[in-house]
Amino acid sequence: MSDQTHMPVQHDLAPGEEEQHSVGERIIGYVVGLVLALLLTAMSFFIAGTDLVWQPSIPVALIVLAIAQMGVHLVFFLHITTGPDNTNNVLALAFGLLIVFLVVGGTVWIMAHLNQNMPPMDQIMQMRS
Amino acid sequence: MLGKLDWSAIPFDQPIPLVAGAMVLVAILGVLTWVVVKGHLPYLWHEWITSVDHKRIGVMYVLLASVMLLRGGSDAIMMRVQQAIAYQSQGYLPPEHYNQIFSAHGTIMIFFVAMPFVIGLMNLVVPLQLGVRDVAFPTLNSVGFWLTATGALLVNVSLVVGEFSRTGWLAFPPLSGLTYSPGVGVDYYAWSLQISGIGTLVAGINLVTTVLKLRTRGMNYLRMPMFCWTTLASNLLIVAAFPILTATLAMLLLDRYLGFHFFTNEAGGNVMMFMNLIWAWGHPEVYILVLPAFGIFSEVVSTFSGKALFGYRSMVLATMAICVISFMVWLHHFFTMGAGPDVNAIFGIASMIIAVPTGVKIYNWLFTMYGGRIRFATPMLWAVGFMVTFIIGGLTGVLVAVPPADFLLHNSMFLVAHFHNVIIGGVLFGAFAGFEYWFPKAFGFRLDERWGKLAFWFTFTGFYITFMPLYIAGMLGMTRRLQHYDVAAWRPWMFVAAIGMAVLSIGVICQVMQLVVSIRNREALRDRTGDPWDGRSLEWATSSPPPVFNFAFHPDVRGEDAYWDLKTHAKQQLLGHHPEPEYQDIEMPKNSPTGFVCAFFATIMGFALIWHIWWMVILGGLGAFATFVVFAWRDHDEYVIPAAEVARIDGVNLEERRSLVSMAGSI
Numbered sequence: 001m002s003d004q005t006h007m008p009v010q011h012d013l014a015p016g017e018e019e020q021h022s023v024g025e026r027i028i029g030y031v032v033g034l035v036l037a038l039l040l041t042a043m044s045f046f047i048a049g050t051d052l053v054w055q056p057s058i059p060v061a062l063i064v065l066a067i068a069q070m071g072v073h074l075v076f077f078l079h080i081t082t083g084p085d086n087t088n089n090v091l092a093l094a095f096g097l098l099i100v101f102l103v104v105g106g107t108v109w110i111m112a113h114l115n116q117n118m119p120p121m122d123q124i125m126q127m128r129s
Numbered sequence: 130m131l132g133k134l135d136w137s138a139i140p141f142d143q144p145i146p147l148v149a150g151a152m153v154l155v156a157i158l159g160v161l162t163w164v165v166v167k168g169h170l171p172y173l174w175h176e177w178i179t180s181v182d183h184k185r186i187g188v189m190y191v192l193l194a195s196v197m198l199l200r201g202g203s204d205a206i207m208m209r210v211q212q213a214i215a216y217q218s219q220g221y222l223p224p225e226h227y228n229q230i231f232s233a234h235g236t237i238m239i240f241f242v243a244m245p246f247v248i249g250l251m252n253l254v255v256p257l258q259l260g261v262r263d264v265a266f267p268t269l270n271s272v273g274f275w276l277t278a279t280g281a282l283l284v285n286v287s288l289v290v291g292e293f294s295r296t297g298w299l300a301f302p303p304l305s306g307l308t309y310s311p312g313v314g315v316d317y318y319a320w321s322l323q324i325s326g327i328g329t330l331v332a333g334i335n336l337v338t339t340v341l342k343l344r345t346r347g348m349n350y351l352r353m354p355m356f357c358w359t360t361l362a363s364n365l366l367i368v369a370a371f372p373i374l375t376a377t378l379a380m381l382l383l384d385r386y387l388g389f390h391f392f393t394n395e396a397g398g399n400v401m402m403f404m405n406l407i408w409a410w411g412h413p414e415v416y417i418l419v420l421p422a423f424g425i426f427s428e429v430v431s432t433f434s435g436k437a438l439f440g441y442r443s444m445v446l447a448t449m450a451i452c453v454i455s456f457m458v459w460l461h462h463f464f465t466m467g468a469g470p471d472v473n474a475i476f477g478i479a480s481m482i483i484a485v486p487t488g489v490k491i492y493n494w495l496f497t498m499y500g501g502r503i504r505f506a507t508p509m510l511w512a513v514g515f516m517v518t519f520i521i522g523g524l525t526g527v528l529v530a531v532p533p534a535d536f537l538l539h540n541s542m543f544l545v546a547h548f549h550n551v552i553i554g555g556v557l558f559g560a561f562a563g564f565e566y567w568f569p570k571a572f573g574f575r576l577d578e579r580w581g582k583l584a585f586w587f588t589f590t591g592f593y594i595t596f597m598p599l600y601i602a603g604m605l606g607m608t609r610r611l612q613h614y615d616v617a618a619w620r621p622w623m624f625v626a627a628i629g630m631a632v633l634s635i636g637v638i639c640q641v642m643q644l645v646v647s648i649r650n651r652e653a654l655r656d657r658t659g660d661p662w663d664g665r666s667l668e669w670a671t672s673s674p675p676p677v678f679n680f681a682f683h684p685d686v687r688g689e690d691a692y693w694d695l696k697t698h699a700k701q702q703l704l705g706h707h708p709e710p711e712y713q714d715i716e717m718p719k720n721s722p723t724g725f726v727c728a729f730f731a732t733i734m735g736f737a738l739i740w741h742i743w744w745m746v747i748l749g750g751l752g753a754f755a756t757f758v759v760f761a762w763r764d765h766d767e768y769v770i771p772a773a774e775v776a777r778i779d780g781v782n783l784e785e786r787r788s789l790v791s792m793a794g795s796i
Binding site for chain 2: 088110114115116
């Protein structure tokens with residue numbers, strides 16, 4: 001089917017289908033990604049155990065670092081770019097994020113409200129006090 | 130050695146499953162013997178079982194769905210008869226058997242009838258409509274089909290070896306937990322769905338990739354036929370939703386096999402989480418089924434009205450809107466579970482909103498028909514029947530989307546009537562319309578119109594006689610899944626429903642007769658043009674049945690309704706002598722037994738997991754993995770069809786078409 005995959009219908013590439021870069025450039029890309037990923041991991045471990053920062057900010061910092069970590073993986077290892085050759089991949093990612101957000105967010109919301117019509121006894125007692 | 134399996138697994142004391150199982154076994158053995166004795170085995174192996182041709186795989190999917198439709202249909206007949214006679218008595222089915230029947234009926238009809246039917250039609254038609262030679266991953270496609278067949282096989286094995294789940298088609302815990310279902314029934318259910326679920330996911334990935342990456346020259350997104358759009362939306366939903374089902378069933382299995390506490394009442398488990406997760410898959414699932422049906426109706430309505438589809442872009446928009454909104458409504462399946470008014474209200478409103486794009490589609494089909502020259506061939510009858518029936522089902526759906534109303538109707542026969550109204554009226558009518566419409570394309574001869582129309586009218590009226598009484602019974606307070614009852618007011622309606630079931634069955638018999646009669650008269654019904662319905666999209670541009678490479682040349686698409694443009698063009702420059710086209714070699718993927726062998730080992734593994742035969746689990750797992758490794762190490766996966774052969778095959782097709790055009794010219 002090789003004659004079809006290269007048809008000029010659109011210009012997006014599948015993940016793993018690399019654009020032509022020299023080997024050196026590609027190695028540099030992976031090394032930068034690796035260093036950034038390690039750096040972010042080390043920072044997470046450091047922040048979790050430190051008392052240098054305001055304690056309640058630690059969970060927020062960990063979330064920020066985790067999202068940055070995902071970003072690094074997407075850019076340097078999965079090669080998601082904003083270029084026109086990547087439209088499908090970006091759309092797929094956006095669709096995936098939307099669904100994950102809907103399902104996880106919806107589940108948290110639903111499960112938090114399940115006992116509204118008939119709360120367990122201890123919750124009713126709390127409401128009274 | 131054999132885990133939980135011993136002679137007590139075979140229900141010698143229950144005549145119905147045993148006799149049914151024996152009959153099926155005799156039938157299968159008979160067919161196998163006939164195949165071997167007549168020497169058809171090599172043909173079957175080389176041309177079908179190992180085939181990676183999307184058309185062949187599509188046909189096999191539809192065949193699987195049709196056979197399973199008969200199985201699920203017999204379950205339905207048994208249930209209707211039971212409820213008709215079980216007034217103040219036990220009826221003829223003992224409770225544990227009746228519970229297995231309604232569980233198997235739901236499981237089979239959704240997973241092994243509706244799913245393979247629509248996936249089969251998508252496989253058969255989408256590459257042809259896109260003007261390409263194959264799907265994106267041909268061998269993976271075959272693996273997907275055979276894994277689905279494995280799931281179907283395991284469900285049917287449960288008829289004779291052991292038992293099936295008694296917990297309804299979604300196996301809610303705690304009933305499906307180890308405490309209340311210690312037998313193998315739920316394991317049969319869960320493992321067959323896990324295995325066939327992988328098959329479905331694989332098919333989904335394959336079809337999404339096909340639509341996104343393989344389109345012929347000029348086939349922009351907004352020139353794709355509607356069926357390709359609904360295929361894209363439906364398969365995006367498969368890719369997004371089926372992992373949820375797999376994860377949920379995996380957690381249930383961990384609870385059952387390894388003593389986990391995801392869905393138990395003690396140790397921090399939460400039963401409600403299962404309901405939440407399974408419906409987060411379950412609601413998109415109904416759109417996975419019905420979107421392709423919408424696509425089929427779009428094709429059928431526009432072809433048989435002789436007009437381009439009205440509001441093509443609004444149709445695309447509606448399809449994609451349904452694709453996204455279908456992930457925002459799942460709570461409406463459990464309004465009564467305890468959520469407060471704000472949660473219920475939001476999901477209720479979302480459920481009503483999703484009816485809007487569906488309404489847009491209905492109006493588009495109506496306006497497509499308006500002013501058209503409508504030909505009421507069998508596919509068109511199914512389409513019109515669908516519109517009437519689906520509107521009723523949709524309206525009752527909007528009704529149960531209102532939370533206060535749902536509190537009264539939840540789990541009643543009204544609900545049963547509602548979802549049969551949309552699934553039979555939507556998905557099944559769609560599948561039949563697609564079957565009648567594309568059968569000539571797949572096999573090269575049309576289906577008998579007289580039997581087809583009879584089948585439609587019997588099924589259509591049978592459907593109404595069966596399911597309208599269930600609405601009434603529901604409003605009289607009858608709950609679903611009753612093995613027997615003592616309320617006199619329900620009884621007449623159960624009688625009527627049973628009579629309706631008989632009429633529906635005549636419809637099914639007509640459908641079988643249609644197939645038999647058509648095969649016998651195939652020479653008279655032969656379609657030599659490749660375009661029996663005066664179609665509009667590219668699948669009609671090639672011969673029926675299409676050659677293995679589909680198109681000798683990649684068609685050049687200049688607008689919507691690609692083939693219609695081509696035909697208009699050809700009629701204008703009538704009989705202009707075309708230079709002999711320059712054919713080139715075509716590379717096609719080689720057949721591969723990977724799918725069949727993988728599924729063979731998956732069957733062994735699934736069966737062993739159900740019965741706790743651990744050495745066999747390892748054997749099956751290793752076998753499946755080894756098959757994958759062997760396939761991954763292959764050297765050549767394509768073969769070449771030489772240009773001369775392409776020219777010979779295409780020449781026959783061109784000759785037929787030229788004679789057609791010259792005939793049209795002489796008139």
